[in-house]
Amino acid sequence: MAKKAENEAIDASTEEKIKVAARAVFQKKGYAASRTRDIAQEAGINLALLNYYFRSKEKLFELIMFDTMVNFFQCMTGALDDKNTSFEIKIELLAANYINLCVEFPDIPLFILSEIRNRPENLFDKLPARHLFRSSVFVRQFQEKVAAGEINEPDLLHFVMNMLGLIIFPFISRPFSRIIGGLNDAQFEQLMQERKTLIPAWIKAMFFKENTGNELIK
Amino acid sequence: MAKKAENEAIDASTEEKIKVAARAVFQKKGYAASRTRDIAQEAGINLALLNYYFRSKEKLFELIMFDTMVNFFQCMTGALDDKNTSFEIKIELLAANYINLCVEFPDIPLFILSEIRNRPENLFDKLPARHLFRSSVFVRQFQEKVAAGEINEPDLLHFVMNMLGLIIFPFISRPFSRIIGGLNDAQFEQLMQERKTLIPAWIKAMFFKENTGNELIK
DNA sequence: TTGCTGTTTACTCATTTGATTAAAAAAATT
């Protein structure tokens, strides 16, 4: 018993090892280009064992996809539904949280977006993300600001698109930064760290009316 | 001869039919998930003929990928290297051009980004995009504005990331607008049309200092 | 006519890939 616990701390359980490997392979190459044999090899086990645990590639993929999305949306729901933080603070939290997540797992955004394109199935339905978002404190605070005339653009969609675009797009277009911008990994991460504070400022500059009293940029 | 010309006007040449079909299938499903048999069927010809014209799936793909990228970058190079337009006008042109392109071919952005992830090969090297961009009038105008103190953020990368993110991200995340935002196709396109004018205004609000004399939003 | 090119049909072929199985070995549990 004690021995097993030790081993799990060092070598994770086999099931977990397979999941970790599957996450890595699927997220990097997408479902269609991933081979179960590669996943098994990456996990340091054999193909038979993979099917012994997860029955099929499809099943394993759905598992990985689901918890990748949960993981991704948790970043949002956690910060956006807090009654005790202001709208402005939520924007800062969102930017910081998502940038941290993307720095750690840079393949996730493109993975989610490409796989959703090919499988528009009920993947979303399983997630409460939609309702959680639409009834969140964040959305209510946005609407209050619109009503109070503090925000220019009344369409929440534009606001969300812009915010997520500013946060996520650099990670999705990483190859362009590398080749056109000539950025190595350290330089890229440096830029992303800067964006944690820049993005909230940019968002305010785009959407908040001047008379709020905030001197935003500089 | 006349008859052949007629046929080509109506039914495009077979080679062209295959390319059109390949573009559609590859752009929608990506390389790994695309089947040559599907492409042949979509083109209304048989598999043998596809190989007769293009030798292999790989060859056909590279062709499609290359001219998709050329097409995509042309949007940029055309507008960005004109000495007779101001920096501000170039931003407006870029937004309008790219949004038009994406409205017409919504799969292109995600296609390019996902396929580049899996094939970081010399795809870029074949394209002069990098040098065309870095030595463009647009970049020079940006640097002049920075030097003149008219722009807050001296890092061109942030500027480009933001602009492209604002333009492209909504198309990449289309499923989210559909499901979370509840947008149908017409409503989505309406939003994108709005963004042709909104994005230049947002960019100015983010990057241009106030004392430029432009009252930007409203 | 003859000959060339594009095209179809109907196979075949080799490889890859997801999945399964049986038997044995190793490890953990009782």
Place this chain on the structure above:
DNA sequence: AATTTTTTTAATCAAATGAGTAAACAGCAA
């Protein structure tokens, strides 16, 4: 020690898939 569970080995299977071929044919041109 006995038993159960996990894991490996090695092999096989069936389906999918990219690619190739040979024979026939239609259309057009010389």
